[in-house]
Amino acid sequence: MNYDPWKVESVIRDTFPDKIIGYDVQVSIEPKNVHEFVELVSINLGHFYSRNHGSNWKLDKVKEMEESGLVFVSIWDHDQLVGFISFVDTIDDDIRVLYLYEIQINPNHQGKSLGKLFINYFHDLAKYLSKINNKIYSNYNNNNPHDYLDRTETLKGTKLTVFSDNSVLDWYIKLGYDKSEDSPQDRKLRSGKVIKPEYYLLFRSADNE
Template identity: 25%
Template sequence: MEPFKAFSKYTMEGLDLVIEYYPIEQLSPELFQWAFELTKRNMQELYEQTWGWKDSAKRSEMKDPEALYFVALERETRKPVGFAHFRYLLEEDKKAEVLYLFEIQVEPEYQSKGVGKFLMMILELVGSKNEMKFILMTVFQINKRALNFYMKKLNYVIDETSPTVLEEHHYVLSKPLRSW
C-alpha cells in the first residue's frame, strides 16, 4: 500500500476505517476465518441456487498461494468490515495479464456506505500501477444487486469471454485499465 498511502484510510459516511494489504501467507488465521464466514453468510444462498456451495472448495480458493487481500478494519477497534480477494493472472482468452477479483464482501451493516466502491477503486489503481490490462470478475446472473453495482456505478461490462446466458449461471465482467 506504500505507493497508495492516501488510500489506506476511509473516513466517509461516518466511518473511520483503515485498509490493509495482505498476501495470503500474512493474513492471520482469525482474519481468514472472518473473511470465509462473511463470504459464506453473504454468498452461500446464491451459490446453492447455481453451482452449489462447498466449504472446502471455497476455503481452498481463498487460501490459494497466489491470493492477495485488501481488508477494511475499523481504525480504533480493528473490527474487520470488508475485504477484497484478488490475484494477478494471465488470462488465456484475452492474452493479457489481469487482476482477477475473486471476492469482495462487506458486512451487511457497512454496505451502501462506500466501502465496496472504495475497495474497487483501490483495486483499479493497484491493477493499473502493476500494468494489468483489465480487471475481471465472475458475477452470478441472479445477483442483480452486484450487477447493478459493477455495471451502473463502476462502468464494468459483460466481457467478450463471458459465457452466454443459456450456458452458465454467471457473467464475466471486465474493465480495461490504464498503465501509469
C-alpha cells in the first residue's frame, strides 16, 4: 500500500488526543512487531479464539494484524502496553466504513473507562471523516485493493465482528450498534431452541449520537 504515514497520523490525531488519562497515545500503521498486541488479545480473548479457530489462531492473528492499511492507536504506561484499538478505512458490503478489528485493554488497567474512551474517540473519528469526506489513506496505485478510497464514497459508519457468546455484545448494542444486513443470524429449531452463529456483524451509523 502506498501512503504517507504523516498524513495517516495527522488525520487520526484530529480526534484522538496525545494522552488518555495520563497515558501516552501512539498512532502507528502496519507496525513491524505486532506480537505484543497479539499477546494482549490472547489474555482477553484467547479462550474464544482457541475454541473457534484452534490452537494456531495466533499465527492467523499476526497475519491479520500485518494487513496493509491497518491502523493501531495504542496507549502506554512508559514501556508497558495498556491497551489498543485497531481499525481500517474500507469498503464492506458495498459501503465505506471504519472497520474495527480490535479494542483491548490490559486487565490490570480495566475499570478506568479506557475502553469507553477508546470507542468514543473511534466514533468521533468516523463522524469527522463522514462530515469532511476525507480519507485516512492517499497515493494509491492501480493494483491496490483500497483504490476505491481515492474516489468519493462518503463514510457511512463503523462496523465490527463480535463472538455471539461474548458478553461485550451487550456493550456494543448499548453504544448504538445493530446487526448488519450481512450478519449471520440466529436459527430457531422446531423445538424452540435457538442456535447462535459463531459471530455477529454489527454496524453503527456515523450520525449516531
